[in-house]
Amino acid sequence: MSVHKEIKKVTTNVLQEMKRRGEKIAMLTAYDYTMAKIIDSAGIDVILVGDSASNVMAGHETTLPITLDQMIYHAGSVIRAINRPLVIVDLPFGSYQANSKEALNSAIRIMKESGAHGVKLEGGREIKESIERILTAGIPVMGHLGLTPQSIYKFGTYTVRAKEEDEADRLLEDAKLLEQYGCFALVVEKIPATLATKVSQSIQIPVIGIGAGAGTDGQVLVTHDMLGMTHEFSPRFLRRYLNLYESMGNAFKQYIADVKSKDFPSDKEQY
Numbered sequence: 001m002s003v004h005k006e007i008k009k010v011t012t013n014v015l016q017e018m019k020r021r022g023e024k025i026a027m028l029t030a031y032d033y034t035m036a037k038i039i040d041s042a043g044i045d046v047i048l049v050g051d052s053a054s055n056v057m058a059g060h061e062t063t064l065p066i067t068l069d070q071m072i073y074h075a076g077s078v079i080r081a082i083n084r085p086l087v088i089v090d091l092p093f094g095s096y097q098a099n100s101k102e103a104l105n106s107a108i109r110i111m112k113e114s115g116a117h118g119v120k121l122e123g124g125r126e127i128k129e130s131i132e133r134i135l136t137a138g139i140p141v142m143g144h145l146g147l148t149p150q151s152i153y154k155f156g157t158y159t160v161r162a163k164e165e166d167e168a169d170r171l172l173e174d175a176k177l178l179e180q181y182g183c184f185a186l187v188v189e190k191i192p193a194t195l196a197t198k199v200s201q202s203i204q205i206p207v208i209g210i211g212a213g214a215g216t217d218g219q220v221l222v223t224h225d226m227l228g229m230t231h232e233f234s235p236r237f238l239r240r241y242l243n244l245y246e247s248m249g250n251a252f253k254q255y256i257a258d259v260k261s262k263d264f265p266s267d268k269e270q271y
Protein backbone atom coordinates (compact mmCIF):
# COMPACT_ATOMS: atom_id res chain seq x y z
CA MET A 1 0.00 0.00 0.00
CA SER A 2 1.26 3.52 -0.74
CA VAL A 3 2.29 5.86 2.06
CA HIS A 4 -0.15 8.35 0.49
CA LYS A 5 -3.22 6.23 1.29
CA GLU A 6 -2.14 5.30 4.84
CA ILE A 7 -1.32 8.78 6.10
CA LYS A 8 -3.77 11.00 7.96
CA LYS A 9 -1.30 13.87 8.41
CA VAL A 10 1.76 14.42 6.23
CA THR A 11 4.95 15.24 8.15
CA THR A 12 8.53 15.76 7.03
CA ASN A 13 9.24 12.13 8.04
CA VAL A 14 6.38 10.93 5.85
CA LEU A 15 7.91 12.71 2.85
CA GLN A 16 11.26 11.07 3.51
CA GLU A 17 9.52 7.67 3.76
CA MET A 18 7.82 8.37 0.41
CA LYS A 19 11.21 8.96 -1.16
CA ARG A 20 12.57 5.73 0.35
CA ARG A 21 9.60 3.80 -1.06
CA GLY A 22 9.84 5.52 -4.46
CA GLU A 23 6.40 7.14 -4.10
CA LYS A 24 6.23 10.52 -5.84
CA ILE A 25 5.33 13.59 -3.77
CA ALA A 26 2.62 15.96 -5.09
CA MET A 27 2.89 19.62 -4.06
CA LEU A 28 0.81 22.64 -5.15
CA THR A 29 0.70 26.27 -4.10
CA ALA A 30 -2.21 27.87 -2.26
CA TYR A 31 -2.68 31.31 -0.79
CA ASP A 32 -6.29 31.35 0.42
CA TYR A 33 -8.81 29.33 2.44
CA THR A 34 -11.19 28.23 -0.34
CA MET A 35 -8.51 27.00 -2.75
CA ALA A 36 -6.58 25.25 0.05
CA LYS A 37 -9.75 23.40 1.13
CA ILE A 38 -10.32 22.05 -2.39
CA ILE A 39 -6.66 21.06 -2.79
CA ASP A 40 -6.63 19.32 0.61
CA SER A 41 -9.80 17.36 -0.17
CA ALA A 42 -8.19 16.16 -3.42
CA GLY A 43 -5.43 14.51 -1.34
CA ILE A 44 -2.35 16.68 -1.94
CA ASP A 45 0.80 15.84 0.09
CA VAL A 46 2.29 19.33 0.49
CA ILE A 47 0.89 22.84 0.11
CA LEU A 48 3.38 25.60 -0.54
CA VAL A 49 2.32 29.10 0.43
CA GLY A 50 4.73 30.44 -2.16
CA ASP A 51 5.90 33.99 -2.57
CA SER A 52 4.46 33.55 -6.08
CA ALA A 53 1.45 35.07 -4.25
CA SER A 54 3.23 38.33 -5.09
CA ASN A 55 2.57 37.60 -8.80
CA VAL A 56 -0.69 35.67 -8.89
CA MET A 57 -2.56 37.26 -5.98
CA ALA A 58 -1.17 40.81 -5.94
CA GLY A 59 -0.22 41.31 -9.60
CA HIS A 60 3.40 42.30 -9.01
CA GLU A 61 5.91 41.57 -11.77
CA THR A 62 8.30 39.79 -9.39
CA THR A 63 8.20 38.01 -6.02
CA LEU A 64 10.22 40.78 -4.37
CA PRO A 65 7.50 43.14 -3.10
CA ILE A 66 5.50 40.68 -0.96
CA THR A 67 6.02 41.29 2.77
CA LEU A 68 6.34 38.97 5.75
CA ASP A 69 2.99 40.23 7.11
CA GLN A 70 1.32 39.43 3.78
CA MET A 71 2.85 35.93 3.70
CA ILE A 72 1.59 35.32 7.25
CA TYR A 73 -1.92 36.44 6.20
CA HIS A 74 -1.91 33.99 3.25
CA ALA A 75 -0.42 31.16 5.34
CA GLY A 76 -3.00 31.60 8.12
CA SER A 77 -5.84 31.41 5.57
CA VAL A 78 -4.41 28.15 4.17
CA ILE A 79 -3.82 26.62 7.60
CA ARG A 80 -7.45 27.21 8.63
CA ALA A 81 -8.55 25.13 5.61
CA ILE A 82 -6.40 22.03 5.75
CA ASN A 83 -6.35 18.67 7.53
CA ARG A 84 -3.84 16.41 5.82
CA PRO A 85 -1.03 18.17 3.92
CA LEU A 86 2.22 19.57 5.23
CA VAL A 87 2.12 23.37 4.78
CA ILE A 88 5.38 25.12 3.96
CA VAL A 89 5.68 28.91 3.69
CA ASP A 90 8.22 30.93 1.70
CA LEU A 91 10.30 33.38 3.68
CA PRO A 92 9.84 36.45 1.46
CA PHE A 93 12.62 38.58 0.01
CA GLY A 94 14.14 40.84 2.65
CA SER A 95 13.02 38.74 5.61
CA TYR A 96 16.12 36.52 5.93
CA GLN A 97 19.04 37.79 3.82
CA ALA A 98 20.49 40.33 6.31
CA ASN A 99 21.60 37.84 8.95
CA SER A 100 20.66 34.59 10.65
CA LYS A 101 18.93 36.35 13.57
CA GLU A 102 16.58 38.11 11.16
CA ALA A 103 15.98 34.78 9.40
CA LEU A 104 15.12 33.07 12.69
CA ASN A 105 12.81 35.90 13.79
CA SER A 106 10.97 35.80 10.45
CA ALA A 107 10.60 32.01 10.58
CA ILE A 108 9.31 32.18 14.17
CA ARG A 109 6.72 34.81 13.19
CA ILE A 110 5.48 32.57 10.37
CA MET A 111 5.19 29.52 12.62
CA LYS A 112 3.62 31.41 15.56
CA GLU A 113 1.23 33.69 13.71
CA SER A 114 0.06 31.36 10.91
CA GLY A 115 0.39 27.88 12.39
CA ALA A 116 2.37 26.64 9.36
CA HIS A 117 4.59 23.55 9.55
CA GLY A 118 7.86 24.82 8.07
CA VAL A 119 9.56 27.42 5.90
CA LYS A 120 11.33 27.54 2.53
CA LEU A 121 14.36 29.71 1.73
CA GLU A 122 16.05 30.32 -1.61
CA GLY A 123 19.79 29.74 -1.88
CA GLY A 124 22.66 27.38 -1.11
CA ARG A 125 25.87 27.72 0.89
CA GLU A 126 25.39 31.50 1.29
CA ILE A 127 22.43 30.96 3.65
CA LYS A 128 24.05 28.20 5.75
CA GLU A 129 23.94 30.16 9.04
CA SER A 130 20.31 31.15 8.58
CA ILE A 131 19.24 27.56 7.86
CA GLU A 132 21.14 26.22 10.87
CA ARG A 133 19.78 28.91 13.18
CA ILE A 134 16.17 28.32 12.09
CA LEU A 135 16.67 24.60 12.64
CA THR A 136 17.89 25.19 16.20
CA ALA A 137 14.37 26.50 16.96
CA GLY A 138 12.90 23.22 15.71
CA ILE A 139 11.49 24.73 12.51
CA PRO A 140 11.71 22.45 9.44
CA VAL A 141 13.46 24.07 6.46
CA MET A 142 12.96 23.33 2.77
CA GLY A 143 15.71 24.50 0.38
CA HIS A 144 15.27 25.99 -3.11
CA LEU A 145 17.95 25.88 -5.84
CA GLY A 146 18.12 26.52 -9.59
CA LEU A 147 15.91 29.36 -10.73
CA THR A 148 15.51 31.41 -7.56
CA PRO A 149 13.04 34.19 -8.44
CA GLN A 150 14.06 36.40 -5.51
CA SER A 151 17.42 36.90 -7.31
CA ILE A 152 15.86 37.80 -10.66
CA TYR A 153 17.68 41.12 -10.88
CA LYS A 154 21.03 39.37 -10.40
CA PHE A 155 20.34 36.85 -13.21
CA GLY A 156 18.28 39.11 -15.46
CA THR A 157 16.11 36.35 -16.99
CA TYR A 158 13.82 33.47 -16.05
CA THR A 159 15.60 31.02 -18.42
CA VAL A 160 16.76 27.50 -17.52
CA ARG A 161 19.56 27.49 -14.91
CA ALA A 162 22.70 25.34 -14.51
CA LYS A 163 23.04 24.38 -18.17
CA GLU A 164 26.82 24.93 -18.01
CA GLU A 165 29.01 22.39 -16.21
CA ASP A 166 30.38 24.82 -13.61
CA GLU A 167 26.95 25.96 -12.52
CA ALA A 168 25.62 22.38 -12.56
CA ASP A 169 28.53 21.20 -10.34
CA ARG A 170 27.91 24.05 -7.93
CA LEU A 171 24.20 23.28 -7.77
CA LEU A 172 24.87 19.61 -7.01
CA GLU A 173 27.34 20.60 -4.26
CA ASP A 174 24.80 23.07 -2.84
CA ALA A 175 22.13 20.34 -2.77
CA LYS A 176 24.50 18.09 -0.77
CA LEU A 177 25.29 20.98 1.58
CA LEU A 178 21.60 21.78 2.15
CA GLU A 179 21.10 18.14 3.13
CA GLN A 180 24.09 18.35 5.50
CA TYR A 181 22.80 21.57 7.10
CA GLY A 182 19.57 19.73 7.91
CA CYS A 183 16.99 20.72 5.27
CA PHE A 184 14.22 18.10 5.14
CA ALA A 185 13.57 18.57 1.39
CA LEU A 186 14.58 20.67 -1.56
CA VAL A 187 12.86 22.39 -4.50
CA VAL A 188 14.79 22.55 -7.78
CA GLU A 189 13.35 25.00 -10.29
CA LYS A 190 13.92 25.12 -14.05
CA ILE A 191 17.12 23.10 -14.38
CA PRO A 192 17.99 20.37 -16.94
CA ALA A 193 16.20 17.06 -16.26
CA THR A 194 19.47 15.07 -16.21
CA LEU A 195 20.90 17.34 -13.51
CA ALA A 196 17.69 17.20 -11.44
CA THR A 197 17.75 13.38 -11.62
CA LYS A 198 21.40 13.33 -10.54
CA VAL A 199 20.64 15.65 -7.60
CA SER A 200 17.71 13.44 -6.52
CA GLN A 201 19.87 10.31 -6.70
CA SER A 202 22.79 11.94 -4.84
CA ILE A 203 20.96 12.94 -1.66
CA GLN A 204 18.60 11.18 0.76
CA ILE A 205 16.14 14.06 1.29
CA PRO A 206 13.22 14.45 -1.18
CA VAL A 207 13.83 16.68 -4.20
CA ILE A 208 10.71 18.33 -5.60
CA GLY A 209 10.97 19.71 -9.11
CA ILE A 210 9.28 22.43 -11.15
CA GLY A 211 10.43 22.45 -14.76
CA ALA A 212 13.06 19.89 -13.77
CA GLY A 213 11.81 16.71 -15.49
CA ALA A 214 10.48 13.38 -14.29
CA GLY A 215 13.50 12.14 -12.31
CA THR A 216 12.84 14.10 -9.11
CA ASP A 217 11.06 12.69 -6.04
CA GLY A 218 8.05 14.94 -6.53
CA GLN A 219 6.54 17.77 -8.53
CA VAL A 220 5.22 21.23 -7.72
CA LEU A 221 3.20 23.64 -9.85
CA VAL A 222 1.65 27.01 -9.18
CA THR A 223 -2.05 26.18 -8.80
CA HIS A 224 -3.31 29.22 -10.74
CA ASP A 225 -1.09 28.18 -13.68
CA MET A 226 -2.11 24.49 -13.73
CA LEU A 227 -5.78 25.49 -13.54
CA GLY A 228 -5.32 27.80 -16.53
CA MET A 229 -6.41 30.89 -14.58
CA THR A 230 -3.25 32.66 -15.73
CA HIS A 231 -3.12 32.55 -19.51
CA GLU A 232 -0.20 34.79 -20.47
CA PHE A 233 2.37 32.49 -18.85
CA SER A 234 3.09 29.37 -20.93
CA PRO A 235 6.44 27.77 -20.10
CA ARG A 236 7.16 24.36 -21.67
CA PHE A 237 7.02 22.57 -18.30
CA LEU A 238 3.50 23.73 -17.45
CA ARG A 239 0.67 21.22 -17.89
CA ARG A 240 -2.73 22.93 -17.81
CA TYR A 241 -5.46 20.72 -16.35
CA LEU A 242 -8.25 23.24 -16.97
CA ASN A 243 -8.80 26.43 -18.92
CA LEU A 244 -10.38 28.41 -16.10
CA TYR A 245 -9.48 31.74 -17.68
CA GLU A 246 -11.95 30.93 -20.45
CA SER A 247 -14.63 29.16 -18.42
CA MET A 248 -14.63 31.78 -15.65
CA GLY A 249 -14.69 34.54 -18.25
CA ASN A 250 -17.71 32.90 -19.90
CA ALA A 251 -19.49 32.60 -16.54
CA PHE A 252 -18.87 36.29 -15.79
CA LYS A 253 -20.11 37.30 -19.27
CA GLN A 254 -23.24 35.21 -18.80
CA TYR A 255 -23.92 36.78 -15.38
CA ILE A 256 -23.51 40.29 -16.81
CA ALA A 257 -25.86 39.43 -19.68
CA ASP A 258 -28.42 37.92 -17.25
CA VAL A 259 -28.37 41.03 -15.03
CA LYS A 260 -28.68 43.39 -18.00
CA SER A 261 -31.52 41.37 -19.56
CA LYS A 262 -33.29 41.10 -16.16
CA ASP A 263 -33.15 37.29 -16.43
CA PHE A 264 -31.37 37.23 -13.05
CA PRO A 265 -32.78 37.02 -10.42
CA SER A 266 -35.82 34.98 -11.36
CA ASP A 267 -38.93 34.58 -9.18
CA LYS A 268 -37.37 31.50 -7.58
CA GLU A 269 -34.16 33.39 -6.72
CA GLN A 270 -35.78 35.93 -4.43
CA TYR A 271 -37.59 36.07 -1.03
Ligand code: KIV
Nearest residue numbers: 029050051052187220
Ligand atom coordinates in the same frame (compact mmCIF):
# COMPACT_ATOMS: atom_id res chain seq x y z
O1 KIV B 1 6.72 30.71 -4.85
C1 KIV B 1 6.48 29.63 -5.39
O2 KIV B 1 5.35 29.34 -5.82
C2 KIV B 1 7.58 28.68 -5.53
C3 KIV B 1 7.35 27.48 -6.40
C4 KIV B 1 7.36 27.87 -7.83
C5 KIV B 1 8.30 26.39 -6.12
O3 KIV B 1 8.61 28.86 -4.97
